[in-house]
Amino acid sequence: MASTVISQGITIEGELTTEDDVVIEGTLRGKLVSKDTVKVETGAVVEADIAASSLSVGGQITGNVTATDRVDLMAGARLIGDVKAARLTIADGASFKGNVDMDV
Amino acid sequence: MADVTVIGQGIFLRGSIRGDGDVEIRGRIEGDVEVAGEVTIGEAALVKADIQARRIVVRGAVAGNLTGEDGVRLEEGARVVGDLRGAGIGIAEGALLHGNVQTGTGGAERGRARQATREARQPARVEPRKTPAVAAKGNSSPRKEKAAEERPAPPPPVVPVLKKGSRAALRKRSR
Numbered sequence: 001m002a003s004t005v006i007s008q009g010i011t012i013e014g015e016l017t018t019e020d021d022v023v024i025e026g027t028l029r030g031k032l033v034s035k036d037t038v039k040v041e042t043g044a045v046v047e048a049d050i051a052a053s054s055l056s057v058g059g060q061i062t063g064n065v066t067a068t069d070r071v072d073l074m075a076g077a078r079l080i081g082d083v084k085a086a087r088l089t090i091a092d093g094a095s096f097k098g099n100v101d102m103d104v
Numbered sequence: 105m106a107d108v109t110v111i112g113q114g115i116f117l118r119g120s121i122r123g124d125g126d127v128e129i130r131g132r133i134e135g136d137v138e139v140a141g142e143v144t145i146g147e148a149a150l151v152k153a154d155i156q157a158r159r160i161v162v163r164g165a166v167a168g169n170l171t172g173e174d175g176v177r178l179e180e181g182a183r184v185v186g187d188l189r190g191a192g193i194g195i196a197e198g199a200l201l202h203g204n205v206q207t208g209t210g211g212a213e214r215g216r217a218r219q220a221t222r223e224a225r226q227p228a229r230v231e232p233r234k235t236p237a238v239a240a241k242g243n244s245s246p247r248k249e250k251a252a253e254e255r256p257a258p259p260p261p262v263v264p265v266l267k268k269g270s271r272a273a274l275r276k277r278s279r
Contacts, residue, residue: 003113004110004115004131005109005110006109007107007108007109007125008107009107009124010109010124010125011123012122013120014118014119015118015119016117016119018112018115018131020114020115022112026109026123026125
Protein backbone atom coordinates (compact mmCIF):
# COMPACT_ATOMS: atom_id res chain seq x y z
CA MET A 1 0.00 0.00 0.00
CA ALA A 2 1.18 3.41 -0.84
CA SER A 3 2.57 5.48 2.00
CA THR A 4 0.14 8.30 1.34
CA VAL A 5 -3.41 7.86 0.11
CA ILE A 6 -5.92 10.63 -0.33
CA SER A 7 -9.10 8.64 -0.50
CA GLN A 8 -12.45 9.38 -2.04
CA GLY A 9 -14.53 11.95 -0.18
CA ILE A 10 -11.49 13.74 1.19
CA THR A 11 -10.36 17.16 0.03
CA ILE A 12 -6.87 18.44 0.69
CA GLU A 13 -6.07 22.05 0.10
CA GLY A 14 -2.55 23.33 0.34
CA GLU A 15 0.98 22.31 -0.35
CA LEU A 16 1.95 18.66 -0.11
CA THR A 17 5.64 17.75 -0.07
CA THR A 18 6.96 14.22 0.22
CA GLU A 19 9.73 11.85 -0.71
CA ASP A 20 7.37 8.88 -0.95
CA ASP A 21 4.69 7.77 -3.34
CA VAL A 22 1.22 9.29 -3.31
CA VAL A 23 -2.11 7.91 -4.49
CA ILE A 24 -4.95 10.35 -5.03
CA GLU A 25 -8.52 9.10 -5.18
CA GLY A 26 -10.14 12.21 -3.73
CA THR A 27 -9.63 15.92 -4.31
CA LEU A 28 -6.40 17.90 -4.11
CA ARG A 29 -6.04 21.64 -4.60
CA GLY A 30 -2.77 23.47 -4.40
CA LYS A 31 0.59 21.90 -5.09
CA LEU A 32 2.11 18.45 -4.88
CA VAL A 33 5.81 17.68 -4.87
CA SER A 34 6.98 14.08 -4.60
CA LYS A 35 10.28 12.38 -5.31
CA ASP A 36 8.51 9.11 -6.02
CA THR A 37 5.50 7.92 -8.00
CA VAL A 38 2.23 9.81 -8.02
CA LYS A 39 -0.97 8.08 -9.10
CA VAL A 40 -4.12 10.04 -9.83
CA GLU A 41 -6.82 7.38 -9.85
CA THR A 42 -10.07 7.34 -11.78
CA GLY A 43 -12.57 9.65 -10.09
CA ALA A 44 -9.90 11.84 -8.53
CA VAL A 45 -9.97 15.58 -9.08
CA VAL A 46 -6.71 17.47 -8.91
CA GLU A 47 -6.42 21.21 -9.30
CA ALA A 48 -2.74 21.48 -8.64
CA ASP A 49 0.71 21.61 -10.13
CA ILE A 50 2.38 18.24 -9.72
CA ALA A 51 6.07 17.43 -9.66
CA ALA A 52 7.07 13.78 -9.32
CA SER A 53 9.49 11.17 -10.61
CA SER A 54 6.68 9.42 -12.48
CA LEU A 55 3.00 10.20 -12.78
CA SER A 56 0.13 8.03 -13.92
CA VAL A 57 -3.22 9.64 -14.51
CA GLY A 58 -6.63 7.99 -14.62
CA GLY A 59 -8.58 10.94 -13.23
CA GLN A 60 -8.83 14.63 -13.82
CA ILE A 61 -5.97 17.12 -13.51
CA THR A 62 -6.00 20.84 -14.02
CA GLY A 63 -2.48 22.15 -13.65
CA ASN A 64 1.04 21.80 -14.90
CA VAL A 65 2.76 18.48 -14.55
CA THR A 66 6.48 17.81 -14.28
CA ALA A 67 8.06 14.38 -14.07
CA THR A 68 11.74 13.50 -14.02
CA ASP A 69 10.97 10.08 -15.45
CA ARG A 70 7.59 9.63 -17.13
CA VAL A 71 3.95 10.65 -17.43
CA ASP A 72 1.24 8.16 -18.42
CA LEU A 73 -2.24 9.28 -19.35
CA MET A 74 -4.57 6.30 -19.14
CA ALA A 75 -7.88 5.84 -20.91
CA GLY A 76 -10.43 8.11 -19.24
CA ALA A 77 -7.79 10.52 -17.99
CA ARG A 78 -8.33 14.22 -18.46
CA LEU A 79 -5.44 16.63 -18.27
CA ILE A 80 -5.57 20.37 -18.81
CA GLY A 81 -2.11 21.82 -18.45
CA ASP A 82 1.43 21.53 -19.65
CA VAL A 83 3.52 18.40 -19.38
CA LYS A 84 7.26 18.37 -18.89
CA ALA A 85 8.71 14.88 -18.81
CA ALA A 86 11.36 12.68 -20.36
CA ARG A 87 8.70 10.24 -21.56
CA LEU A 88 5.00 10.62 -22.16
CA THR A 89 2.36 8.09 -23.14
CA ILE A 90 -1.20 8.99 -23.96
CA ALA A 91 -3.62 6.09 -24.10
CA ASP A 92 -6.53 5.95 -26.50
CA GLY A 93 -9.49 7.61 -24.78
CA ALA A 94 -7.48 10.08 -22.72
CA SER A 95 -8.17 13.78 -23.19
CA PHE A 96 -5.38 16.28 -22.99
CA LYS A 97 -5.04 19.98 -23.64
CA GLY A 98 -1.69 21.64 -23.18
CA ASN A 99 1.90 21.79 -24.26
CA VAL A 100 4.42 19.00 -24.09
CA ASP A 101 8.08 19.50 -23.33
CA MET A 102 10.16 16.32 -23.63
CA ASP A 103 13.66 17.81 -23.36
CA VAL A 104 14.45 17.16 -27.03
CA MET B 105 -9.24 0.19 4.13
CA ALA B 106 -9.96 1.69 0.78
CA ASP B 107 -11.63 4.80 2.14
CA VAL B 108 -8.98 5.56 4.74
CA THR B 109 -6.84 8.51 3.80
CA VAL B 110 -3.25 8.07 4.88
CA ILE B 111 -0.81 10.93 5.20
CA GLY B 112 2.45 9.02 5.10
CA GLN B 113 5.50 9.45 7.27
CA GLY B 114 7.51 11.35 4.67
CA ILE B 115 4.76 13.87 3.98
CA PHE B 116 4.74 17.53 4.79
CA LEU B 117 1.38 19.16 4.20
CA ARG B 118 0.71 22.84 4.67
CA GLY B 119 -3.04 23.32 4.24
CA SER B 120 -6.29 21.70 5.11
CA ILE B 121 -7.88 18.28 5.02
CA ARG B 122 -11.66 18.08 4.78
CA GLY B 123 -14.16 15.41 3.91
CA ASP B 124 -16.18 12.38 4.92
CA GLY B 125 -13.78 9.48 5.39
CA ASP B 126 -11.29 8.42 8.02
CA VAL B 127 -7.82 9.93 8.11
CA GLU B 128 -4.60 8.48 9.42
CA ILE B 129 -1.77 10.96 9.88
CA ARG B 130 1.79 9.69 10.13
CA GLY B 131 3.58 12.70 8.69
CA ARG B 132 3.76 16.43 9.32
CA ILE B 133 0.77 18.71 8.91
CA GLU B 134 0.36 22.42 9.41
CA GLY B 135 -3.15 23.76 8.89
CA ASP B 136 -6.46 22.30 9.91
CA VAL B 137 -8.31 19.02 9.69
CA GLU B 138 -12.09 18.74 9.56
CA VAL B 139 -13.35 15.24 8.88
CA ALA B 140 -16.65 13.44 9.43
CA GLY B 141 -14.93 10.15 10.29
CA GLU B 142 -12.14 9.10 12.59
CA VAL B 143 -8.74 10.75 12.78
CA THR B 144 -5.74 8.74 13.95
CA ILE B 145 -2.46 10.48 14.65
CA GLY B 146 0.47 8.09 14.50
CA GLU B 147 3.51 7.90 16.76
CA ALA B 148 5.89 9.70 14.42
CA ALA B 149 3.38 12.35 13.36
CA LEU B 150 3.89 16.07 13.97
CA VAL B 151 0.63 17.94 13.70
CA LYS B 152 0.18 21.67 14.10
CA ALA B 153 -3.53 21.96 13.44
CA ASP B 154 -6.95 22.18 14.99
CA ILE B 155 -8.72 18.88 14.41
CA GLN B 156 -12.45 18.29 14.24
CA ALA B 157 -13.75 14.78 13.72
CA ARG B 158 -16.23 12.23 14.99
CA ARG B 159 -13.46 10.49 16.92
CA ILE B 160 -9.80 11.32 17.44
CA VAL B 161 -7.07 8.94 18.55
CA VAL B 162 -3.65 10.40 19.27
CA ARG B 163 -0.35 8.53 19.57
CA GLY B 164 1.92 11.32 18.34
CA ALA B 165 2.53 15.03 18.81
CA VAL B 166 -0.19 17.60 18.28
CA ALA B 167 -0.26 21.34 18.79
CA GLY B 168 -3.86 22.43 18.37
CA ASN B 169 -7.36 22.00 19.69
CA LEU B 170 -8.96 18.58 19.33
CA THR B 171 -12.73 18.31 19.04
CA GLY B 172 -14.17 14.81 18.73
CA GLU B 173 -17.96 14.59 18.72
CA ASP B 174 -17.90 11.02 20.01
CA GLY B 175 -14.63 11.27 21.83
CA VAL B 176 -10.94 11.99 22.01
CA ARG B 177 -8.43 9.44 23.18
CA LEU B 178 -4.79 10.10 24.00
CA GLU B 179 -2.82 6.86 23.88
CA GLU B 180 0.55 6.20 25.43
CA GLY B 181 3.20 8.40 23.82
CA ALA B 182 0.76 11.14 22.85
CA ARG B 183 1.98 14.70 23.35
CA VAL B 184 -0.76 17.28 23.02
CA VAL B 185 -0.63 21.02 23.54
CA GLY B 186 -4.18 22.30 23.15
CA ASP B 187 -7.72 21.86 24.37
CA LEU B 188 -9.70 18.64 24.22
CA ARG B 189 -13.43 18.56 23.71
CA GLY B 190 -15.77 15.65 23.19
CA ALA B 191 -18.47 13.39 24.56
CA GLY B 192 -15.92 11.08 26.12
CA ILE B 193 -12.26 11.81 26.68
CA GLY B 194 -9.68 9.20 27.52
CA ILE B 195 -6.10 9.85 28.54
CA ALA B 196 -3.93 6.78 28.86
CA GLU B 197 -0.93 6.52 31.15
CA GLY B 198 2.15 7.85 29.41
CA ALA B 199 0.24 10.51 27.46
CA LEU B 200 1.15 14.15 27.96
CA LEU B 201 -1.37 16.97 27.78
CA HIS B 202 -1.10 20.69 28.25
CA GLY B 203 -4.50 22.34 27.87
CA ASN B 204 -8.11 22.37 28.91
CA VAL B 205 -10.40 19.37 28.84
CA GLN B 206 -14.14 19.46 28.46
CA THR B 207 -16.21 16.29 28.48
CA GLY B 208 -19.91 15.71 27.91
CA THR B 209 -22.18 15.59 24.90
CA GLY B 210 -22.09 18.70 22.77
CA GLY B 211 -19.15 19.86 24.84
CA ALA B 212 -18.29 22.68 22.50
CA GLU B 213 -21.74 24.25 22.62
CA ARG B 214 -22.00 23.94 26.37
CA GLY B 215 -18.61 25.49 26.83
CA ARG B 216 -19.61 28.47 24.77
CA ALA B 217 -22.88 28.79 26.69
CA ARG B 218 -21.03 28.71 30.01
CA GLN B 219 -18.56 31.30 28.90
CA ALA B 220 -21.41 33.50 27.71
CA THR B 221 -23.17 33.26 31.07
CA ARG B 222 -19.91 34.01 32.88
CA GLU B 223 -19.33 37.04 30.73
CA ALA B 224 -22.89 38.18 31.38
CA ARG B 225 -22.52 37.71 35.14
CA GLN B 226 -19.14 39.32 35.62
CA PRO B 227 -20.06 42.93 34.96
CA ALA B 228 -23.12 42.59 37.23
CA ARG B 229 -20.86 41.43 40.07
CA VAL B 230 -18.30 44.11 39.54
CA GLU B 231 -20.69 47.03 39.35
CA PRO B 232 -21.96 47.03 42.97
CA ARG B 233 -18.34 46.89 44.12
CA LYS B 234 -17.47 49.85 42.01
CA THR B 235 -20.26 52.11 43.24
CA PRO B 236 -19.24 52.14 46.93
CA ALA B 237 -15.63 52.58 45.87
CA VAL B 238 -16.61 55.62 43.87
CA ALA B 239 -18.68 56.94 46.80
CA ALA B 240 -15.72 56.47 49.13
CA LYS B 241 -13.49 58.33 46.73
CA GLY B 242 -16.06 61.12 46.60
CA ASN B 243 -15.98 61.37 50.41
CA SER B 244 -12.25 61.08 50.74
CA SER B 245 -11.40 63.94 48.44
CA PRO B 246 -13.12 66.65 50.59
CA ARG B 247 -11.45 65.15 53.66
CA LYS B 248 -8.08 65.49 51.99
CA GLU B 249 -8.87 69.10 51.18
CA LYS B 250 -9.78 69.71 54.83
CA ALA B 251 -6.60 68.03 55.96
CA ALA B 252 -4.63 70.18 53.60
CA GLU B 253 -6.24 73.25 55.11
CA GLU B 254 -5.59 72.08 58.68
CA ARG B 255 -2.00 71.04 58.08
CA PRO B 256 -0.45 74.50 57.69
CA ALA B 257 -1.84 75.43 61.10
CA PRO B 258 0.28 73.17 63.37
CA PRO B 259 3.73 74.18 62.03
CA PRO B 260 3.62 77.82 63.19
CA PRO B 261 4.16 77.02 66.89
CA VAL B 262 7.17 74.87 65.91
CA VAL B 263 8.76 77.44 63.67
CA PRO B 264 9.06 80.23 66.29
CA VAL B 265 10.93 77.83 68.59
CA LEU B 266 13.52 77.23 65.86
CA LYS B 267 13.75 80.88 64.96
CA LYS B 268 17.08 82.20 63.81
CA GLY B 269 19.40 82.57 66.72
CA SER B 270 17.10 80.85 69.20
CA ARG B 271 19.31 77.75 69.40
CA ALA B 272 22.40 79.84 69.87
CA ALA B 273 20.63 81.77 72.61
CA LEU B 274 19.72 78.52 74.32
CA ARG B 275 23.31 77.33 74.13
CA LYS B 276 24.57 80.55 75.60
CA ARG B 277 22.07 80.20 78.42
CA SER B 278 23.13 76.58 79.07
CA ARG B 279 26.76 77.66 79.24
